[in-house]
Amino acid sequence: MTNEIIREDARWIVDRMGAALDPLRGTTFLVTGACGFLCSFVLDVCAELNRRGGKPVRVLAVDNFASGLPERVAHLADRSEFKLITHDVSQPFDPGEPVHWIWHGASVASPTFYRRFPLETIDVNVNGTRQFLELARKQPGVQGMVFMSTSEIYGDPTPDAIPTPETYRGFVSCTGPRACYDESKRLGETLCANYHRLHGTPIKVIRPFNVYGPGQRLDDKRIMPDLMSAAVERRPIVLHSDGRATRAFCYLRDGVWGMLHVLLRGEPGEAYNVGNDHEEIGMLDLAKRLVEVAGPPTIPIEHKVSDDPHYLSDNPQRRCPDLSKMKRSFPWSPEVDLREGLSRCLRSYGDKPVGGA
Ligand SMILES: NC(=O)c1ccc[n+]([C@@H]2O[C@H](COP(=O)([O-])OP(=O)(O)OC[C@H]3O[C@@H](n4cnc5c(N)ncnc54)[C@H](O)[C@@H]3O)[C@@H](O)[C@H]2O)c1
Numbered sequence: 001m002t003n004e005i006i007r008e009d010a011r012w013i014v015d016r017m018g019a020a021l022d023p024l025r026g027t028t029f030l031v032t033g034a035c036g037f038l039c040s041f042v043l044d045v046c047a048e049l050n051r052r053g054g055k056p057v058r059v060l061a062v063d064n065f066a067s068g069l070p071e072r073v074a075h076l077a078d079r080s081e082f083k084l085i086t087h088d089v090s091q092p093f094d095p096g097e098p099v100h101w102i103w104h105g106a107s108v109a110s111p112t113f114y115r116r117f118p119l120e121t122i123d124v125n126v127n128g129t130r131q132f133l134e135l136a137r138k139q140p141g142v143q144g145m146v147f148m149s150t151s152e153i154y155g156d157p158t159p160d161a162i163p164t165p166e167t168y169r170g171f172v173s174c175t176g177p178r179a180c181y182d183e184s185k186r187l188g189e190t191l192c193a194n195y196h197r198l199h200g201t202p203i204k205v206i207r208p209f210n211v212y213g214p215g216q217r218l219d220d221k222r223i224m225p226d227l228m229s230a231a232v233e234r235r236p237i238v239l240h241s242d243g244r245a246t247r248a249f250c251y252l253r254d255g256v257w258g259m260l261h262v263l264l265r266g267e268p269g270e271a272y273n274v275g276n277d278h279e280e281i282g283m284l285d286l287a288k289r290l291v292e293v294a295g296p297p298t299i300p301i302e303h304k305v306s307d308d309p310h311y312l313s314d315n316p317q318r319r320c321p322d323l324s325k326m327k328r329s330f331p332w333s334p335e336v337d338l339r340e341g342l343s344r345c346l347r348s349y350g351d352k353p354v355g356g357a
Contacts, residue, residue, distance in 0.1 A: 005214045005348035006041065009253040010048040016257065023143070023264050026055035030099045032089045032132065033106030034061030035068030037216045038148070038208075041256055042103060047076055056081045060095055064088040066108060066120070072215065090123040093131055101263060102145035104132045107185075109150075111178060112221035115310060118180035125184035126191070133195040133203065144202050146263045147192050151209040151275065152182045156316040162280075163248075165322040166207070166271050176314040189271065196269035204266035206259050209275025209321045213252025213341065214348030224249065224345075227287055231294045232349045240306035241315070243284025248320040250276035251341035254334040261330035275321035276334040286338075293342045 014021065029046060033039045043059055050056040061073060062085045076082045087093055089106045107124050108114045114121040129147055136142045155172030157164050172182050195201040210224070218229035230237040258274045266272060281289070284301070291299045306312070327333050336344070 003214065003348050005344050006044055007048070009214070010041070010044040012253060013045050013257050013260070014048045014052065017260065020264065021049055021260070024049065024057040024101065026057070027100035027143075028058040028060060028098060029101040029103065030060045030062065030095060031103045031105065032062045032128070033068065033104075033148070034084070035063040035065060035070060035072050036105060036109070037213075037220070038211060038252070038256065039103065039105040040068070040072035041213075041215060041252055042105075042260075043073055043076060043082070045256065045260070047079065047082075050079070050081060059083070060085060060099070062087050062089060062093070063106065067110065067113060067217070067220070069217065089128040089131060091131070093135065095135070098141045099135070099139055100141055100143050102132055102136055102142060103148075103263065104129060104145065105148040107148065108181070110221045111181070112308070114181040115177050121180045122184040125181070125188045129188040129191050133191055133201055136201050136203065137195060137199045142202065144204065144263050144266070146259065146266075147188055147203060147205050149185045149189050149205050149207050149271065150181070151207050151273070151319060151321065152178070152316075153186045153189065153207060155182060156314065157318065159318070162318050163277060163320045163322040164273070166273055166325055173314050177310040178314045193269060200268075202268040204262050204268060205271035206262055207271055207273050208255060208259075209250060209273060209319060210247045211250045211252055211255040211275070212345065214345055215252070218349070223247070223283060223286075227290050228345055228349065231290050231299060231346060234294075234297075234299060236300040236302045237287045237291070238302050238304050239283060239287060240304060240311050241283060243287065243303070244282050245315060246280045246282050246318045246320065247286075248276050248278070248280045249286075249338055249341065250274065250334055251336035251344070254336050258326055258330065258332045258334075261332050265330065267329075272326050272329070273321040273323055274326060275323065277321055277323045278334065279338055280318065280320040281338065289338060290342055293339055294346060
């Protein structure tokens with residue numbers, strides 16, 4: 001699946017990064033979770049880079065379609081430099097050829113689904129991460145690897161730790177309904193730190209904060225797709241909370257732009273927050289903003305208790321990144337404000353719905 005907005009965003013990244021993307025040329029880039037929301041866009045950026053000529057980047061795209069959609073990469077199927085491999089990354093993997101860059105993005109990422117599949121979530125975040133760290137260790141040509149961790153490793157930070165810097169150690173339940181995700185990502189990070197210490201593996205950790213954008217499945221069950229699907233179908237937006245919890249949302253293009261800098265130039269063994277620090281917004285205000293962007297006739301907002309008794313258990317009250325480290329390290333700062341990002345999403349879903357709607 002691709003549409004004009006996604007293509008435009010991929011073009012924007014290649015224009016903006018220019019020669020900074022050159023290290024990818026003529027190399028092989030292994031991407032896990034390649035048919036997911038975030039990583040399929042990484043593939044679109046690679047496709048755009050190849051469209052510009054020069055030595056192409058070869059992409060090995062690995063996914064088991066737990067939540068990924070084959071149609072997200074169908075437009076790349078006939079390109080000789082792309083290879084789609086169906087594989088559960090919790091299991092050993094041999095790419096059968098030398099690899100130079102690894103982007104380990106496979107995970108169960110939506111709270112509704114990781115609460116339903118906690119053991120699979122732990123497997124992919126712990127065993128899967130170990131498999132690909134091993135691969136990086138065994139392949140001397142690997143120049144860089146990223147592990148897609150999460151801002152959820154911070155749990156529910158105390159107010160003095162908002163905005164949250166990378167040095168914050170977290171306030172996390174190890175047994176609650178979200179622990180399968182939060183704690184397995186934390187252990188994934190521990191594996192990364194130790195592979196770097198023991199073997200010098202060039203691993204960098206990315207902690208994304210609520211990245212949203214075109215291409216996200218409308219049936220993904222995270223807050224943004226929930227609101228977006230109501231707006232696309234022009235039915236009432238239903239909030240399952242009092243709407244006071246806050247998040248800071250990062251548009252996909254800004255997020256992946258920063259993440260590519262981390263892959264290519266990040267310090268091995270280091271972790272980087274990636275998000276948007278312009279606006280921390282409550283869920284009710286987010287719904288109101290979307291209603292404004294969607295325009296008339298006005299979409300009503302309703303409150304309803306979720307059928308899922310654990311919907312709000314251990315839900316962090318506030319989430320906002322401290323991005324000083326990213327801004328210090330790279331020529332990067334998020335640029336797309338929430339209104340523009342919401343508008344681009346709505347337009348993209350007008351092109352082609354993804355998933356349930
Ligand atoms: N989008 C965000 O805001 C956000 C925030 C924090 C962390 N992350 C992390 O970024 C990564 C991508 O997230 P996303 O939002 O694109 O989620 P997504 O669900 O769209 O993508 C995850 C992909 O991983 C694949 N996958 C899951 N288990 C697998 C397995 N065992 N073997 C092979 N493939 C498997 C899925 O099929 C899917 O294609 C994830 O690691 C997620 O934890 C994302």
